Amino acid sequence: MRLWFLYVIVGALIFAGGCTMKKEVEPMEWPKTPAFQDEDTRQMLDSTKEVQEGYYLYTSKTGGYTMLWPVDAKLDSYDNKGDTYEKIILSANSMVDNYFYEIRTTFDNSAPESYIDNFLSNLSESLQYTGEYKEIKVNNFSIYFAKKKSLIETSDGRQYTIYHYFSYIRDNQTNQGFEYTYAINCSDDERIKECKINESEQEERALMLMKSISLKKVYIEDE
Template sequence: MKKIILICFSLLLALTGGCSMNDNDKNTTNDNKTEAVKPKDMDPQDLPQVPAFQDEKMREYMVSTKEEERGYYLLESKLRGFRMLFPEDAKYLSRRSSLTGKHKESIAFNSYDKDTNVMFDGHVTYYKEESFLDEPETMLDIVSGKNDYKGEYKKSSNKNKDIYFGKKKDIFENIDRKYNDSYSYFGYVKSLEEDNLGVEYAFTFGCKNENQPCFLEEEKAKNKVEKLIHSISFLIDKKDK
């Protein structure tokens, strides 16, 4: 009798374990399916409750709902030319964004921190198959002209890219307000893996509301920009190499 009970108990455990395993398999499958769905195709209620995902136009660029770093998600250009970290609180600016054929794409965005009263404005432009991209001096002359800059650029490199970094501080003396300065950072990221491939960037930080205290910190702004530009990675199809 005891032997029969033991056999029945063993069968019950086996059946229960089998059912549990199937449930886990189902969950794993469901999780994989969820990850495979692009944020732009998901219900906004199921997305992170931050501007980068709740902004319909912006979430078209977001790779996944996984946070890469605290406060940052991963952006991919529509031309699938590059990826970079993207601030969770940033919103898409359609009037300054564009897609020109298969070789140029501009993405503009901004954010506002009510606690610090700091406005952040960003603009990145991806270029491909343009000869001037392999001539850093020419490219930086273009960047300097756009940003009214006459200084030098700091260069840093790794195995995948060269980064040219310029910065300046503007003080608007003709504006009657206490917080009237801004910091701008701009330059060029050049691919070292493929010719005629690069990203131009420009970021500005300033105080938005003149009647509120503003906590604009130069070092904090610079660190944010460096995080963004160093995160840029070019998506190169190795099959074409």
């Protein structure tokens, strides 16, 4: 017999006072945020209410996790393979405040613990990273975290820096794994606002987003 049990690893996402479901709100009353004004993105979100200032809640179509979704970010790409795999790419940009960031997440509910080194190796290869990972323990899961800066030169000779913050998040009790990449950059174009990125603030934000992941399902198979 196969049974599904629900549990919450972290308490970062608690609804205080309930939430307002989308179907209860008229279109003209939808929040004037990039996330809710975009049709594809709006369909991904649980509620019109921010669960934390600047963030909505996203509940995975796999049923396996929830995560924070920035109010200024739109859905770029989505891939789902039932209840075992889901990949999402979302991004946001502002010419006024001069920033662009992208978040890539991949959930895998069939990842044996013995494969951790393989997952980290693949993550490093995708980002051309050669350093080590810092293990951060949060309740019942571990975050293998790293960061890097990449200098990019455009075809017209301008240069800018991309800041990457990335991790492999591992549930210590199940086969659940979660890959999270947060990258941000701004332009040095003199026609727009000066490029300023506070590295420590961005690292703090990236870690907050990673720690907010709530893995919810445990698959148990009885003989």
